[in-house]
Amino acid sequence: MSRVLIVGAGLTGSLCACLLRRELKNKVKIVVWDKARGSGGRMSTSRSPDGSSHSADLGAQYITATPAYSQSHHSFYAELQASGLLQPLLAPIEGLKQREGSVDYVTPRGTASIVKHFLSESADLCFEHHVTGLYRRGASWEVHRKAGGSEEFDAVVLTMPVPQILQLQGDLTELLSVSQRQQLDGVQYSSRFALALFFSPDVQLQLPWAARYVSDSDCIRYVAHDARKRNADAAGCGPSLVVHTGVPFGLQHLERDKDEVQPIILQELYRLLPALPQPISIKCQKWRYSQVLTAVPGCPGHMTVLAEPLLVCGGDAFSHSNFDGCVESALSVLDVLKGSL
Numbered sequence: 001m002s003r004v005l006i007v008g009a010g011l012t013g014s015l016c017a018c019l020l021r022r023e024l025k026n027k028v029k030i031v032v033w034d035k036a037r038g039s040g041g042r043m044s045t046s047r048s049p050d051g052s053s054h055s056a057d058l059g060a061q062y063i064t065a066t067p068a069y070s071q072s073h074h075s076f077y078a079e080l081q082a083s084g085l086l087q088p089l090l091a092p093i094e095g096l097k098q099r100e101g102s103v104d105y106v107t108p109r110g111t112a113s114i115v116k117h118f119l120s121e122s123a124d125l126c127f128e129h130h131v132t133g134l135y136r137r138g139a140s141w142e143v144h145r146k147a148g149g150s151e152e153f154d155a156v157v158l159t160m161p162v163p164q165i166l167q168l169q170g171d172l173t174e175l176l177s178v179s180q181r182q183q184l185d186g187v188q189y190s191s192r193f194a195l196a197l198f199f200s201p202d203v204q205l206q207l208p209w210a211a212r213y214v215s216d217s218d219c220i221r222y223v224a225h226d227a228r229k230r231n232a233d234a235a236g237c238g239p240s241l242v243v244h245t246g247v248p249f250g251l252q253h254l255e256r257d258k259d260e261v262q263p264i265i266l267q268e269l270y271r272l273l274p275a276l277p278q279p280i281s282i283k284c285q286k287w288r289y290s291q292v293l294t295a296v297p298g299c300p301g302h303m304t305v306l307a308e309p310l311l312v313c314g315g316d317a318f319s320h321s322n323f324d325g326c327v328e329s330a331l332s333v334l335d336v337l338k339g340s341l
């Protein structure tokens with residue numbers, strides 16, 4: 001049985017693992033490693049730091065299906081809707097650009113629920129497994145971890161943001177052709193900060209919208225009443241508010257500690273919403289790699305670094321920076337794996 005390591009428990013890695021298991025169940029042993037303490041990646045649903053059952057989506061907010069992807073990815077949309085994980089967006093969003101024929105969906109249980117759905121079918125899942133290096137050892141890859149130790153795999157799939165792929169030690173960068181290296185060096189991401197404010201259960205947020213795109217602030221670009229936006233019932237745990245900064249603000253403060261930046265965002269939030277009550281806890285996230293601004297040319301879905309032993313890269317940088325981009329990439333990585341194993 002071939003041992004396949006998928007690095008990254010975001011949407012691309014999780015879907016890769018799920019599809020691989022569905023298609024090659026008895027032929028491969030699939031292992032998923034992620035450096036984080038939970039799954040989701042940039043589709044993360046964060047818990048309140050106070051340990052309550054509050055949650056908020058700090059990364060992706062909606063899933064927008066274009067007419068073409070509604071058709072070609074119909075089975076994924078149908079599966080997630082049938083599981084109650086995806087619902088049409090119903091709540092009023094101020095400033096949301098509607099694209100003709102596109103449908104916006106939300107995730108009542110948070111965006112990470114989609115990732116967890118696909119992961120629930122895959123095999124070994126290990127968190128706090130930070131990959132630091134890849135070394136070719138005959139017909140296998142020896143994969144090193146930050147915590148020490150290494151394991152060997154017959155094939156490795158990397159789904160983290162491209163700059164994190166290029167930081168890996170070992171043989172990877174030497175195996176890249178000049179043109180592959182140029183393509184990866186050309187990938188660019190936006191950067192932003194996100195805040196989640198968690199309120200006490202007796203608080204009612206008096207806001208006329210479920211989410212709003214802000215145009216009159218140098219700091220804040222988007223604010224959402226999280227549960228209301230995702231058609232969810234927050235009864236019992238209180239509401240939460242999600243704030244995304246604009247990209248110029250994100251870039252300006254990128255090298256600062258998030259604890260220094262949090263008060264600046266809060267001050268601007270209370271300027272925009274002076275009647276907002278005080279939260280019981282706050283979580284701040286720095287998205288150094290937020291959405292992909294420049295993808296790998298031609299959006300090929302994947303990049304094969306070495307055919308044997310297989311080393312392949314995937315993720316939204318190889319397609320588009322959204323749900324359908326991750327599905328495209330996962331399908332394309334799956335084809336490579338099926339051809340190789």
Ligand SMILES: Cc1cc2nc3c(=O)[nH]c(=O)nc-3n(C[C@H](O)[C@H](O)[C@H](O)COP(=O)(O)OP(=O)(O)OC[C@H]3O[C@@H](n4cnc5c(N)ncnc54)[C@H](O)[C@@H]3O)c2cc1C
Nearest residue numbers: 008010011012035041042060061062131160316321322323
């Ligand atoms: C603020 C924000 C808003 C967004 N809004 C939307 C939206 O509204 N709609 C939409 O469709 N998309 C949106 N996106 C984009 C969407 O979230 C991404 O396209 C998608 O989540 C990318 O998934 P991925 O699996 O390719 O990568 P990731 O989610 O980044 O997964 C990569 C995983 O690899 C792990 N990792 C990294 N390095 C290592 C290592 N060395 N060892 C082990 N593990 C490692 C990370 O912890 C991570 O879990 C948004 C993103 C952000 C940040």
